[in-house]
Amino acid sequence: MSDAIPRYIGNYYLGENLGSGYSGSIFRATHIHTGAVVALKVQHVNHECPTNRYERHFYPAIQGGAGMPTLWGCGVEGAWDYLAIDLLGPSLDNLYRKSGKETMELSSVCSIAMQLIMRLEFMHSRGILHRDIQLGNCTIGLPPNEKTIYMIDFGFSKRYIDPYTQRHIPDSRAKRDFIGNYWFSSVGVHCRGKVPSRRDDLEATALMLIHLLTPRGLPWTRNGVPKTDEAHDRLKQEKKSARPEDLCRGLPAEFEEFLRYSRGLQFQECPDYGRCRDAFRTLAIESGLPDSDDFIWPPVHRLPGEASRSYAPAPEEMERILNDLTNLDLGDAVLGDQATVDEAVRKAKDAAKDDSSKDSQSREVIDITSDSENNDTIPPPPLPPKAYKLLKLKKRAEEATDNTALSELVLEFVGILKSNSSRTLTKEGFAFLDTLYKQLADPSVFILPMRTSRQRSSDQRIQQENEPPHIKLGVVAGLRREVLGASNNKQLAQMVEKFGQVTNKSSGRTVTKDGFAFLEGMAQRLKVLH
Numbered sequence: 067m068s069d070a071i072p073r074y075i076g077n078y079y080l081g082e083n084l085g086s087g088y089s090g091s092i093f094r095a096t097h098i099h100t101g102a103v104v105a106l107k108v109q110h111v112n113h114e115c116p117t118n119r120y121e122r123h124f125y126p127a128i129q130g131g132a133g134m135p136t137l138w139g140c141g142v143e144g145a146w147d148y149l150a151i152d153l154l155g156p157s158l159d160n161l162y163r164k165s166g167k168e169t170m171e172l173s174s175v176c177s178i179a180m181q182l183i184m185r186l187e188f189m190h191s192r193g194i195l196h197r198d199i200q201l202g203n204c205t206i207g208l209p210p211n212e213k214t215i216y217m218i219d220f221g222f223s224k225r226y227i228d229p230y231t232q233r234h235i236p237d238s239r240a241k242r243d244f245i246g247n248y249w250f251s252s253v254g255v256h257c258r259g260k261v262p263s264r265r266d267d268l269e270a271t272a273l274m275l276i277h278l279l280t281p282r283g284l285p286w287t288r289n290g291v292p293k294t295d296e297a298h299d300r301l302k303q304e305k306k307s308a309r310p311e312d313l314c315r316g317l318p319a320e321f322e323e324f325l326r327y328s329r330g331l332q333f334q335e336c337p338d339y340g341r342c343r344d345a346f347r348t349l350a351i352e353s354g355l356p357d358s359d360d361f362i363w364p365p366v367h368r369l370p371g372e373a374s375r376s377y378a379p380a381p382e383e384m385e386r387i388l389n390d391l392t393n394l395d396l397g398d399a400v401l402g403d404q405a406t407v408d409e410a411v412r413k414a415k416d417a418a419k420d421d422s423s424k425d426s427q428s429r430e431v432i433d434i435t436s437d438s439e440n441n442d443t444i445p446p447p448p449l450p451p452k453a454y455k456l457l458k459l460k461k462r463a464e465e466a467t468d469n470t471a472l473s474e475l476v477l478e479f480v481g482i483l484k485s486n487s488s489r490t491l492t493k494e495g496f497a498f499l500d501t502l503y504k505q506l507a508d509p510s511v512f513i514l515p516m517r518t519s520r521q522r523s524s525d526q527r528i529q530q531e532n533e534p535p536h537i538k539l540g541v542v543a544g545l546r547r548e549v550l551g552a553s554n555n556k557q558l559a560q561m562v563e564k565f566g567q568v569t570n571k572s573s574g575r576t577v578t579k580d581g582f583a584f585l586e587g588m589a590q591r592l593k594v595l596h
């Protein structure tokens with residue numbers, strides 16, 4: 067049998083070579099009778115890894131899905147096994163390399179995230195895992211479908227739902243040979259030899275997104291493909307030991323949350339695709355980007371005049387801000403007490419003098435005197451705006467005398483958190499929740515704060531570090547539902563307490579979409595309850 071690929075295979079005339087992988091080559095090809103142009107995936111029948119033979123069996127189950135290529139024909143002719151599939155555009159790998167940029171734009175990455183999560187939801191709904199998520203296996207369509215991302219290469223795919231019994235495939239403790247790719251396959255599958263399931267497709271997607279936003283990519287991709295077993299072992303070790311917070315440092319919190327969420331899923335658990343997708347849509351909107359998941363290439367920049375959300379500050383930066391706040395000594399002070407304000411302003415001025423000019427320029431200063439009862443002319447302290455607004459809100463919550471006023475304050479609280487670049491619940495945010503709790507539980511009794519101090523005992527710290535994110539997501543999602551049925555303030559108080567505790571225990575202490583919905587539901591309920 068000749069090893070040279072012929073000009074004709076099946077009814078197709080082969081044209082330009084579009085790409086070659088480990089297991090074969092892809093050609094642009096024309097049907098000799100209809101003139102239809104397709105991508106012909108050609109593989110030698112004796113190939114040691116006969117992926118075409120497997121791949122053709124997955125197409126029937128995914129036909130018609132958005133971003134799923136159509137299989138127009140397949141067969142074996144002579145020494146060649148071929149698949150004729152929709153001709154598509156360049157892969158994300160091609161686009162990324164050709165862009166010459168160190169990282170992809172956030173707008174592109176958000177739309178990739180939304181579309182890929184949708185593709186996986188569809189494939190998984192058809193009982194199929196992809197198992198080889200990577201940039202080269204995602205292509206854009208040809209016009210008019212250039213805004214759609216297509217999933218290709220089902221050579222490593224597998225059914226996770228047994229078509230006969232309709233049951234999920236079983237887990238196994240036995241280590242298995244690795245199937246997937248070095249860069250993005252999940253830690254469980256790649257480094258621990260676990261059986262792949264839906265969670266691993268999601269984790270691979272998360273790693274790929276983080277890679278696109280990281281200068282020089284994920285750390286273990288920087289030395290190229292490992293050529294020896296030792297190099298592969300080193301790569302696995304590096305991948306296994308990389309903590310999500312380190313991989314996602316400086317990125318919007320959504321990426322770390324997505325990675326943690328996928329890693330926290332149980333073997334058979336169905337991911338909440340909608341919630342994952344919504345998180346990236348919200349991120350896009352808050353960053354002043356279009357909310358559609360259309361993949362626009364070359365990427366669009368921020369819409370003019372739109373509010374933009376910058377990346378979350380790195381932990382060190384957050385630490386510095388919090389230290390600045392602590393130095394202001396507002397901790398136990400009575401707000402509104404002029405002596406306290408004077409003292410704070412004096413300290414703030416001293417601190418500001420020490421600060422580099424770069425730092426002071428980057429801070430927004432809120433004028434606390436503009437609506438203060440005291441007609442003070444002293445310049446305002448350089449408190450971060452979010453912290454200051456929250457402290458003012460807390461004070462107003464202390465003075466609130468009815469549920470209607472509390473309802474409005476809760477909505478303002480949501481507004482402040484949403485308008486800020488970071489959704490982290492800071493100590494001022496917790497202080498507001500404490501006051502709200504106190505007001506709801508019994509306005510006449512002083513309740514010990516749930517969390518107003520940054521000091522934590524080592525026990526608490528261990529507990530906090532061990533709290534998996536899906537626990538927080540589950541509890542807050544439950545609160546979001548329950549809050550609308552609350553029949554008195556005491557019940558609402560318990561919910562605020564639970565919300566504060568679970569947020570405090572979660573890594574990042576971010577307020578999620580469910581968290582906002584819970585707070586908005588609380589405001590709604592407060593209006594009704596008297």
Ligand SMILES: Nc1ncnc2c1ncn2[C@@H]1O[C@H](COP(=O)(O)OP(=O)(O)OP(=O)(O)O)[C@@H](O)[C@H]1O
Nearest residue numbers: 084085087088089090092105152153154157202219
């Ligand atoms: N339908 C298509 N239309 C246009 N280009 C395609 C198409 N399918 C694949 N390609 C190009 O060919 C490359 C290899 O495709 P594919 O991954 O399906 O082949 P493979 O032999 O399984 O590769 P690998 O061994 O790298 O997994 C892709 O990265 C893409 O650039």
